[in-house]
Amino acid sequence: AQRVTQPEKLLSVFKGAPVELKCNYSYSGSPELFWYVQYSRQRLQLLLRHISRESIKGFTADLNKGETSFHLKKPFAQEEDSAMYYCALLNQAGTALIFGKGTTLSVSS
Amino acid sequence: DAMVIQNPRYQVTQFGKPVTLSCSQTLNHNVMYWYQQKSSQAPKLLFHYYDKDFNNEADTPDNFQSRRPNTSFCFLDIRSPGLGDAAMYLCATSRGGSAYEQYFGPGTRLTVT
Numbered sequence: 258a259q260r261v262t263q264p265e266k267l268l269s270v271f272k273g274a275p276v277e278l279k280c281n282y283s284y285s286g287s288p289e290l291f292w293y294v295q296y297s298r299q300r301l302q303l304l305l306r307h308i309s310r311e312s313i314k315g316f317t318a319d320l321n322k323g324e325t326s327f328h329l330k331k332p333f334a335q336e337e338d339s340a341m342y343y344c345a346l347l348n349q350a351g352t353a354l355i356f357g358k359g360t361t362l363s364v365s366s
Numbered sequence: 367d368a369m370v371i372q373n374p375r376y377q378v379t380q381f382g383k384p385v386t387l388s389c390s391q392t393l394n395h396n397v398m399y400w401y402q403q404k405s406s407q408a409p410k411l412l413f414h415y416y417d418k419d420f421n422n423e424a425d426t427p428d429n430f431q432s433r434r435p436n437t438s439f440c441f442l443d444i445r446s447p448g449l450g451d452a453a454m455y456l457c458a459t460s461r462g463g464s465a466y467e468q469y470f471g472p473g474t475r476l477t478v479t
Contacts, residue, residue, distance in 0.1 A: 266406065291466055298430050300370075301409075301456070301470040343408070352421065353399070354465060356408040 259284050261346050263357035264288030265351045270334050278329040280318075280357060289347040290327040291354070292318055296340045304329075304342070314338070334364045369393050370471035372457050378477045379447050387442040387474045389457030395469070396462035398440040400432060403454045403473075413442060416462060444476075454479045 260283040270276055282288055287298060303315045307320040318329045327344060344357040354357040371390045375457040379385040389398065396414050413422045415434045429451070431443040444451055454475050458468040 261408070289466060300472055301458075303467050306466060326383075345466075352416070352465050353411050353414060353423075354468065355411075358406065358408045 258283050259346060259348055259355050261355055261357035263342075263344055263360050265360045266358070267321060267361045267363065268366065269363045272336055272364055273333050275361065276329075276331045276334045276338070276364075278342050278344075278360050278362060280327045280329065282325050282344075282346050284325075284346060284349075285327060286349070288320070288327075289351075290318070290320060290328075291345045291347070292316070292329050293343040293345055293356070294340050295343070295359075303345070334362075336364050338362060339364045370457060370459055370469050371473050372455075372471035374474060375472060376475050376477070378479060379444075380479055381449065382446045385444050385447055385476070387444075387455050387457075387476070389440045389442070389471055390438050391459045391469075392438070393459055393469060394416070394437060395459035396437075397460045397465065398434060399456075399458040399460070399468065400430075400442050401456040401458065402451075403456055404452075409456055412442070447476070447478045449478050452476055 262281045290307045291306040292323050294304040295301045316331045341358045341361050373388050400412045400415040403409045412426045429445050434440045454473045456473045457471040460468045
């Protein structure tokens with residue numbers, strides 16, 4: 258079965274604190290994983306993809322096949338990082354995304 | 367310069383009264399998707415069009431239909447809305463072969479009374 262699990266509904270941190278948004282997946286084969294973000298009153302948009310191994314807005318995510326995880330991390334949270342974050346998995350056919358339920362990140366000063 | 371437009375943003379319909387939600391795009395993307403998102407839930411794919419080819423998800427109820435008259439427009443028809451169909455409906459587009467990078471519209475919030 259193809260599934261994405263985001264165990265935390267809400268993560269609250271203070272500005273400057275490290276952030277880790279958890280994502281676990283279930284997939285047969287080599288998964289392609291992504292993080293999408295939705296800022297307040299904005300559209301859902303792609304934040305980063307595991308295959309590019311890039312850092313976007315200070316966020317990184319490493320695919321750990323042993324733990325079937327793709328956690329999103331940032332060493333120092335900023336208030337503008339407050340948003341809803343969705344982990345997503347490309348389906349086996351490569352035709353659609355399977356989303357997790359999302360985690361709301363709240364960064365306060 | 368809105369790229370994926372959804373109308374209306376808010377729609378109220380009565381139980382059992384057919385309703386149509388619309389989506390248009392200026393990106394000229396091959397693929398258009400419709401998602402249903404209920405409160406605190408993941409966006410759930412209902413179906414998608416790859417060009418004119420319609421692809422229905424196995425668990426999408428028959429009550430939900432879609433039309434894509436041209437590249438730019440796609441419609442979601444709910445034939446007989448039930449209270450359980452109240453949700454946010456998201457339209458998204460992507461280039462063919464790049465399903466991972468989807469461009470979303472702002473969504474239409476559907477209320478069923």
